[in-house]
Amino acid sequence: MSELLIRGARKAYGATLALRRGDLHLLPGEVHVLIGSNGSGKSTLCKIVAGSVKPDAGEVLLDGKPVTIAGPQAARELGIGIFYQELSLAARRTVAENICMPALPVKGGVFVDRAALEAKAARIIEAFADVAGEGFSADAPVNTLRADQRQLVEIMKALATEASILIFDEPTSALDRAQVDRFFEILRQLKAEGRAIVFISHRMDEIFAIGDRVTVIRDGETVGTSKISETDQASVIRQMVGERDDLATPAVAPPAHQAQRSAVLSVSGLSGPGFRNVSFEVAKGEILGFGGLHGQGQSAVMRSIFGADAHHTGTIALNGKQIAMKSPREAIAHGCAYVSGDRSRDGILQGRPIFENVTPIHFLRNQLALARPASLRERAMRPLQALKTKFQGLEQPINSLSGGNQQKVVIARWLIDRPDVLLLDDPTKGIDLAAKTDLFALIRKLAENGMGIVLYSSEDAELLNNADRILVFNSGSVTRELTGADRTRYNLYHAAYEAA
Template identity: 75%
Template sequence: MTELLIRGARKAYGATLALRRGDFDLKGGEVHVLIGSNGSGKSTLCKIVAGSVKPDAGEVVLNGAPVTIAGPQASRALGIGIFYQELSLAARRTVAENILLPELPATGGLFVNRRELDERAARYIAEFADVAGDGFSADTPVLNLRADQRQLVEIMKALASEAPILIFDEPTSALDRAQVDRFFEILKRLKGEGRAIVFISHRMDEIFAIGDRVTVIRDGETVATSNIAETDPSTVIRQMVGDQGELVAAAAAPAAAPGEARIALQVDRLGGQGFTEISFRVARGEILGFGGLHGQGQSSVLRALFGAASHDAGSVTLDGKPYKAASPRDAIAHGVAYVSGDRSRDGVVQGRPILENVTPIHFLRNRIGLVRPSALKDKADGPLKALKTKFQTIDHPINSLSGGNQQKIVIARWLIDRPDVLLLDDPTKGIDLQAKSDLFALIRQLAAEGMGIVLYSSEDAELLANADRILVFNSGSVTRELRGDERTRYNLYHAAYEAA
């Protein structure tokens, strides 16, 4: 029997049509994948079911009966639980409190029943105990957790709802492979219990590993639903792209020859919190990849090089000269750029116009006080077009854009005044396939023009397709370097897991 049926759902925000015609059906005992480009309408469809968005038209049918979902509380009462792509945790509350936040057990109606809270939360914490990593416990405040650990808490929070219908919107974007594997084990168990699960992901390998059916949404409309066993990745991608033409194919990375080119960045025995004895060189025109399981020191090294974190050992030279960034502002002045995949924390200034979000680095590097808006728009136009950024006007607030287009704004701000070294910290996390294709086409172009690029990606396929060399991290150290024909999925997995 169909658990959930959505017919003709429509939602507009002013002149922006977020969802034109959303059709979707979900059955008990299945994982139904929902896929589409950022801004295609899939998250809006899920938010309609979760009660956080009210549709302008359409019908929601639950267990054969039409329902009106008045809000999140009504959705929970109907047996629907959701994991949000943008985390909805209370930073100063503990892990246990966040897991049960929607319904904290109370004593006398006033005070939290700590014993019941701990007992109930412990069940969900135990599911991930051996993959959550150091510093993760029931009484740890969420603000002290890493990004992957915060995401695990959000997953536990959704599981704790014990809802018959569960919606997971990009739940694995910050997780490492061991964490993803554990999560998938749990999903398979829940499916066996008859739960109905919606799973949104941009990772094609995950979709085909966990899904039973897949529904594709394009430009606000449902365009296809298929059994996973009867389709393939190329078909799904063609359905996503439609008549927009073929995606730019990921070019095979050229053989790197850093010894024949001018060295842009050299790092010798760098050490700090989360990493030790890190040494490498990046030549101008080279893309150096950081691989390995998530949270093995890759991001910490990049943030230290950008002055956003400290290092207490080793040395760095930039274009042959000693370099140590005391702060991000210092790094910017030296021509070093940093792009984080956590755009909500390190990227966009929500509520402010696109123009203000794309030009702050230009102000810093050139020490500009006052400037005409028209001149700024001219400066921003080239980078925005190079990344194929979609927006109505540059004066619109950045939160009017999809996640993928917000990330393009974050990247474009560094291209008005070209840096010498570009540090990319999992830059495609949570963005769609088309946006990824646009981004990597530009990255290869920037390398060809002589920029030195360091790319950390939690997606192995991105590294294998775009990096000239790959340094595999494990437990804060580089365990192997992969060059040329060594850059295979097997070698990458072997190096990442052998010491883990």
């Protein structure tokens, strides 16, 4: 069995430093937990070990000998297997084919050995047979499976490598309790065989149930390693927080007399894919934050309010009037705006001029077939200038702008006609610090003028410094509301990581 040592791993993507100094010592026969907040660098460190990311600096030693992991195939040859947080399945292939994909059995050096493939897949599937659920079988196409079943296939795919070092990056995020328990039984068996396992999870109860040691990464640096038996949840969270356990700055104290202000948005008992029983109100002039780890239902709730995704139960009201919100068109008509951090998918019109990117919502909301270009250009310039957008002219292709300026154009399109509610779904994703500063200055000004704003951010500092209240999401539900003196980084982490 193998011992892995990583020292001083570093990785930057342009000006963004994803990993400053990553250290990890993994021993045979242990489950080693890796924990850190969103963007701390833990997934980057694992991808370096798996060969899918090349480090800029640092060294990797396997059984005391320096190794270079040139790619995923080289990692597999060294006995390293990985479960990726972002599923890497072939949707139209069968469960059995996906499980064996990393090393398809062949005969004659050319043809896939179907009998060997099916036998290998059947052996691995059998371990999960009674918890996999209806419709799960070796010959089922992956695109017919539920989210939890696809995640099981990804786990089985990693197990099929029979690697001596296995990395699981948040493998339980979509699994139910019975599936998690079975997976942990298998991990304990692997540990008894002498395998070395890296386990990343955002569920504190899981970490203490399965881990032997825990390494904390904060802001791109490894800050410490402890035996699970010699620490507790509070100590681990303190290491994650570090010294930055401060309140939001006094400049963003809740607006005066906010309790007397009328609710511009009311949500009651909202449930749908990825979230359940979510209720809250947003007052005019308030910035309500959505906190918690990435993928805990925050974006799904926002998209449901905006009519982009469906919800099963619950009600949504704007300015006291209940709205069905069956489509984004309906949401826009009632004064609701939505800005996604994924501007390539939900934002910009690729290859088109800035003018065409900034005006479509104005046409839609006002049901315009024709418009006077001169007056519309003047109206389009106002929000662009308010956001300090850098561009040469409205006919300039949006693709020629920086990422931050592209996002400013996306936000500006919603401000030509002032909405009542602005939903910001991780809006600063991938933009620079200067652009973030401009954006949050405008958000505060919009709130001061009476707009209701819901802000989800994967960066805790953005929430603590800009939100008047923070609802912390965990496993699709709101588990805690942070107000006043409770708005600390420690409380935010504690609510995000505790068992829901």
